[in-house]
Amino acid sequence: MSAAPKLDAATEETPAADASLERIRRLVRVADGILSSMRQIADERQRETSGRRYKLTEVSEMLDKSVDAIRRAEAAGLLPQPEFRPSGQRLGYTLAEVNRMRDHFGRRPWRAADDEPVLLAVQNFKGGVGKSTIAVHAAQHLAERGYRVLIVDADSQASTTTLFGFNPDRDIEVEDTLLPYLIGDRADGLGYAARATHWDGLDLIPANLGLYSAEYIISQQVKGNVALLSRMKTGLREVARNYDVVVIDPPPALGMISLSVLQAANAILIPTPPSSIDFASTAAYLSMLEEVVETLVETLRLPVAYSFVSLLATKITPAKGAHEAMREVMGHCFGRDILPTALLDSAEFDTASVEMRTVYEHDGATTKTHKRCRNNLAAVMGDLETQIRRTWPSYRAALRAEGIA
Structure with a gap:
């Protein structure tokens, strides 16, 4: 029997390659369809609820003003009249309405004009530590408290952008991300990329997969001019003049964008879960951070300064003794x-x-699980807010005047 004729490499591989590519294309179509459905559901629920509304008693606590004071201001025409349900009950106040009240009563927690905005990088080089979740919830907490906030998605995975209801690769053009500015195609600042969100006082610079090309382009550009690593710092610090806090969500890896973020930020929050493996990764990140900052400052002569570098224990399960033990060790060793x-x-x-x-937007306020999560978030973000405010000389001076500091 004669041997079967041998096919050349191109003949053997082409059908398999075509089939594999088609499988991948089909998976992409299915994934896009799921994301579109999720986005549609999110849009419908957003329209149904028109965003969160705050009860009068909640607003009273947020403003540190009595219910009667708010009612008197409304009755005198100093504040817009509240909306009512057909039953005669107050509909509740939107965040924009709460902020108008803050303006009227002088209750904005804004930094003083000569205080530096805080550019906070939420960073760890290990994925799965809750980096994007923490960044978005921090930004929304601060916006709810009345601060002017910008959140910057510097990660091409675009998890932060997705949490704001966008399908990054359908709704966001690469020209609307950091990319054009970082690679030098635009020299007019980063204002073009900042867009309002459905949270009053909270803007977003979005990301999509195209942002990843910045890693290659910047790496080629900086070979001839290391100072180009300062582009993000220049752009963010300029746009930050319009905000109190800029929250940055960088990639979970050390690349050109992460290096740019480390130079641009003036504060760092490092999320770390309580397992020994995750903590080892955090220890490695801290060691790498030391090496990178040392190189930026001493070798490349690029200035870097952080008002604080803080860790945050994340994903703690109280019922797990190992988690509690690790958290206790971390607290004892790291202190403040x-x-x-x-x-x-x-x-x-x-x-x-x-x-x-996010948890702040999810309508589950009647469940014990939701309330526990919200209360825990309030405590965590309250700690972070205190860290942020203590960087401002005006706040420290106010504390000293009250005999607190």
């Missing part, structure tokens, strides 16, 4: 360099993300 409150693990984060929302 770790936030006092740990972020507890909660199914609420996953439940909300399915709807492209």
Whole structure:
């Protein structure tokens, strides 16, 4: 029997390659379809709820003003009249309305004009530590408190952008991301990329997969001019003049964008879960951070200064003794360099993300699980807010005047 004729490499591989590519294309189409459905559900629920509304008693606490004072201001025409349900009950106040009240009563927590805006990088080089979740919830917490906030998605995976209800590769053009500015195609600042979100006082610079090309382009450009690593610093510090806090979500790896973020930031928050493996990764990140900052400052002569570098224990399950033990060790060893409150693990984060929302937006306020998660978030973000405010000389002076500092 004669041997079967041999096919050349091109003949053998082409059908398999074509089939593999088609499988991948089909998976892409299915994934895009799921994301579109999730986005549609999120949009419908956003329209139904018109965003969160705050009860009068909640607003009273947020403003530190009595209910009667708010009612008197409304009755005198100093504040817009509240909306009412058909039943005669107050509909509640939007965040924009709450902020108008803050303006009227002088209750904005803004930095003084000569205080430096805080550019906070939420960073760890290990994925899965809750980096984007923490960045978005921090930004929304601060916006709810009345600060002017910009959140910058510097990660081509675009998780932060997705949590604001966008399908990054359908809704966001690469020209609307950091990319054009970082590679030098635009020299007019980063204002072009900042867009308003459905949170009053909170703007977003979005990302999509195209941002990843910045890694290659910048690496080629800086070979001839290391100072180009300062582009992000220049752009963010200029746009930050319009905000109190800029929250930056960088990639979970050391590349050109992460290096740019480390130079641009003036504060760092490092999320770390309580397992020994995750903590080892955090220790490696800290060691690498030391080496990178040393290189930026001493070798490349690029100035870097952080008002604080703090750790945050994340994904803690109280029922797990090992988690509690690790958190106790971290607290004892790091002292003031770790936030006092740990972020507890909660199914609420996953439940909300399915709807492209955050815990702050998810309508689950009646459940005990949701309330526990919200209370824990309030404590964690309250710790972070205190860290941020203590960087401002005007705040420290106010504390001293009250005999607190």
